[in-house]
Structures are given as structure tokens and as C-alpha cells.
Amino acid sequence: MDTLETRELRYFVTVAEELHFSRAAERLGIAQPPLSRAIQQLERRIGVALFERNRRGVALTDAGQVLLAEARVILDAVAAAARRTLRAASCTNRLTLATKAGANHDLLRKLLDAHAAEPGAAEIEVLLCGMGEQAPMLRDGRADVALMQRPFHSMAGFDTEDLRTEEQVAILPAGHPLAARTSLTMADISDVADLPLARWPCLDGAYPPGPGPEIHDQSQLAQLIALGRTVAVTSASARSWLWSAHVAVPLTGAPPVTTVLAWPAHSRSPAIARLVRTAAQL
CATH class of the missing domain: 3.40.190.10 (Periplasmic binding protein-like II)
Incomplete structure (x- = not known):
């Protein structure tokens, strides 16, 4: 198999993210027919189908899922090489x-x-x-x-290089009954129906399922806790940004951070x- 080209990997990743050839072509700034031909050529060169195409639309095959993960790493590495080279040239x-x-x-x-x-x-x-x-x-x-x-x-x-290890704490609204406790466990928090746990993005950027709000930044998190809409579990150093409407309660049994x-x-x-x-x- 010939060496993969960054251009065709970029085409593939865009189609894989959009799962729609017309939208992917528009995002790339090219016409759809050459994009479709490029993907078909890539599949022939690798020797496997990367997409399943049917009347319902486009879906990644198992092989396509693998190439998507690998292609993202490769494209990130290429972008990083360019940025670091420019930085080195600036002296x-x-x-x-x-x-x-x-x-x-x-x-x-x-x-x-x-x-x-x-x-x-x-x-x-x-x-x-x-x-x-x-x-x-x-x-x-x-x-x-x-x-x-x-x-x-x-x-x-x-x-x-490790810098500091600390306990985890639960950040709660000050008026909640659990805020008066000297310590909590994850089971204590999970059992509270009126205060769903805030959901942080996973490594792939997706949010885990659950009733709690999806958190995009710290300001949003702080506001929702103060309003009594959620509880957060984080490292003890989070105490540095607490409002008067917040209380930090140590978590027992939680792994250190x-x-x-x-x-x-x-x-x-x-x-x-x-x-x-x-x-x-x-």
C-alpha cells in the first residue's frame, strides 16, 4: 500500500465527522464529486471499506473508526510540526x-x-x-x-512531572442539607435526586449520559451550583474560586488528584x- 497523504486523510476525517458528503464538501470548499472519488480511491488503496453507504445515509465501518482515530493523531502531529518549526525559526x-x-x-x-x-x-x-x-x-x-x-x-x-497531590471535594450550594456535612461519599451525592452531578466532557469531547447539566466552562459551573442546579466533584484546590454561595465538602473514598x-x-x-x-x- 502506498503512503497515505495528509490531504486525503483530511478529506476522510471531514466526511467521518459530518457523515454527509455534501456537507463535508462544503466544509472543505470543494465539489462533492471529487471528494467522493478521493474517498473511493483511499478505500481501494487501503483495501477496506471505510464507510457504509445506503439510503439512510453514511456510517463508519469498524475499519473506518480505527482510521478516524489514527488520522486525527496524524493530522495533529503534522499541524504541531509546522507550529513548532515556525516557533523555532522565530528564535x-x-x-x-x-x-x-x-x-x-x-x-x-x-x-x-x-x-x-x-x-x-x-x-x-x-x-x-x-x-x-x-x-x-x-x-x-x-x-x-x-x-x-x-x-x-x-x-x-x-x-x-508531578507537582501536587490532593483530595477530592464536592462543591455544593451553601443552602443544601449536604453542605452541613463534614464529609461525603460518591454514594451520598448519587442518591440526591434534586442535585444531579455536573457532567464534564470525556476524552473524545462527548458528554457521559445523565440528568446533570453539561459543563462547558468554570463560570457556568459556578453559576449552576450557586443556583442549586448541580453539584461538582473536583480537586480540593477548587476552593480558591468558590463563591459565598458555595461549600466544599471533602469526599472520602475518592482517589486523590x-x-x-x-x-x-x-x-x-x-x-x-x-x-x-x-x-x-x-
Whole structure:
């Protein structure tokens, strides 16, 4: 089989995401017939059907599901290579650090202050992102390093340096009966019908099923908790952004949360290495 081309992988991913050739062609800015021919040629070259086509529409085959996951990784890697090459050509001593907005404020400040005190330290641009966006930003080159949390985030493909381990807490509206408790378990929270658990996006960006609201950012989460519409389970450092309408109650039996500094495993950047050394000293 010939080597796959990034153009045809991009075509394939777009069709796989739209599951409609006309919409995919419009999104790509090309006509539908050449897009259909490109996908058919790709299927012939690989030797398997990637889509099931019938009167009801278009669906991915099992082989297509595999190629979709692999193609996204490849396209992210290509985009990352271009971004990092341009960054290297600019000859600037600069790193971009991605972190969820509002998270680990005190830890991030300690890290930035300690790094800035080092001779020859790179300038750090802090990129505030939404929930679960750190890993994609590392993979496609928009960020050089990121603050992430285990076990909430997947560390596959990254090297990491542990920074802090802490307990989990439940964030509840201050007037709720559970807010008066000194500790809770996940069973306590799950049994409360009037306060459904907030739903965070999974690794693939989809939300798990459940009655609780889908959370897109921290401001939305804080507002919904204060209104008595949801409860959140998160790391204890979340206490730094609580409102007076919130109460944090420790969770017993929940696994600890470890905040890590993460970076691409293949990185050979001296600037990243210096930042990691600073993080290790913290």
C-alpha cells in the first residue's frame, strides 16, 4: 500500500465527522464529486471499506473508526510540526503553557515566579483553555507544556512531572442539607435526586449520559451550583474560586488528584527542560 497523504486523510476525517458528503464538501470548499472519488480511491488503496453507504445515509465501518482515530493523531502531529518549526525559526525564548481557566492558581503562580528567577528562563505565555482542552493543545502544537490532572486527564503520549497531590471535594450550594456535612461519599451525592452531578466532557469531547447539566466552562459551573442546579466533584484546590454561595465538602473514598506538568514525550526543547527542572524543585 502506498503512503497515505495528509490531504486525503483530511478529506476522510471531514466526511467521518459530518457523515454527509455534501456537507463535508462544503466544509472543505470543494465539489462533492471529487471528494467522493478521493474517498473511493483511499478505500481501494487501503483495501477496506471505510464507510457504509445506503439510503439512510453514511456510517463508519469498524475499519473506518480505527482510521478516524489514527488520522486525527496524524493530522495533529503534522499541524504541531509546522507550529513548532515556525516557533523555532522565530528564535524567541518563549513557551506556551495551557491550563484550565481558574484551576491551580496558587501552584501556577509559584511555578511561574520560580521559573522567572532562573537565569536565561524562557518567557511563559499562559493560555487559558476550557475543560479537557490541554491534551489537544499539546498534541497539535498550540501549547508546549500544560497543567493537567491525573486521573481526570489521559497522559498518553506525554512526559510528566508531578507537582501536587490532593483530595477530592464536592462543591455544593451553601443552602443544601449536604453542605452541613463534614464529609461525603460518591454514594451520598448519587442518591440526591434534586442535585444531579455536573457532567464534564470525556476524552473524545462527548458528554457521559445523565440528568446533570453539561459543563462547558468554570463560570457556568459556578453559576449552576450557586443556583442549586448541580453539584461538582473536583480537586480540593477548587476552593480558591468558590463563591459565598458555595461549600466544599471533602469526599472520602475518592482517589486523590495529582496535578502534573505535561509535555510531548518526543520534545527536545532546552526551554521545556529548564521549566521541568524548576517544577521538580517545587
